[in-house]
Amino acid sequence: MNKYEEQKFNLVNLKGLSEKQVTEHIKLYGGYVKNTNNLTDKMAELKINSEANALALSELTRRFGFEWNGMRLHELYFDCLDGAGQTAEEGNLKMMIEAQYGSFDNWLHEFKSVGLMRGIGWVILYYDPIVKRLQNVWIADHEVGHLASLPIILAMDVWEHAYLLDYLPSQRKEYIEAFFQNLNWRKLNERLHLG
Numbered sequence: 001m002n003k004y005e006e007q008k009f010n011l012v013n014l015k016g017l018s019e020k021q022v023t024e025h026i027k028l029y030g031g032y033v034k035n036t037n038n039l040t041d042k043m044a045e046l047k048i049n050s051e052a053n054a055l056a057l058s059e060l061t062r063r064f065g066f067e068w069n070g071m072r073l074h075e076l077y078f079d080c081l082d083g084a085g086q087t088a089e090e091g092n093l094k095m096m097i098e099a100q101y102g103s104f105d106n107w108l109h110e111f112k113s114v115g116l117m118r119g120i121g122w123v124i125l126y127y128d129p130i131v132k133r134l135q136n137v138w139i140a141d142h143e144v145g146h147l148a149s150l151p152i153i154l155a156m157d158v159w160e161h162a163y164l165l166d167y168l169p170s171q172r173k174e175y176i177e178a179f180f181q182n183l184n185w186r187k188l189n190e191r192l193h194l195g
């Protein structure tokens with residue numbers, strides 16, 4: 001079976017996020033890749049005698065969603081953090097946001113507000129190609145609250161580990177501002193397949 005491979009991210013000179021912070025965060029991401037592979041192997045082992053191992057197998061299956069989503073969300077997160085200085089001026093995504101939310105700032109305010117909610121998790125901007133709608137969603141942990149089958153356009157990590165080396169726990173707002181200063185909007189536009 002194919003292994004999940006840890007992706008490399010070249011993120012230097014980010015605005016408002018130190019190299020130490022990003023490096024440590026990427027190390028944590030590596031843990032999710034490792035655990036996803038370990039779980040995959042362990043479950044395959046237990047499946048050899050699935051009846052006797054039913055309890056352990058179902059617990060590991062439940063945990064798989066946490067590790068796998070932790071891995072994949074971090075890949076989406078780091079992959080679009082290399083756009084310092086870009087703005088959302090061009091592209092279909094901005095046009096679509098404006099059409100649906102009335103203005104880009106309306107959407108931005110809503111997305112950031114969701115990110116300021118207490119708790120650990122993610123804010124995700126999904127696109128529903130069936131009704132052609134964007135949707136801001138709060139995800140608890142890494143796996144609770146996903147909208148089935150919808151493509152993820154933007155994923156913002158608001159676990160404290162994403163910013164604690166640069167900001168205090170009470171400064172999540174400042175971290176969110178820094179996150180938006182580094183976004184690569186060209187990549188976000190590529191994630192939006194309007195079909």
Ligand SMILES: [Fe+2]
Pocket residue numbers: 025028074157159161162
């Ligand atoms: Fe994270």
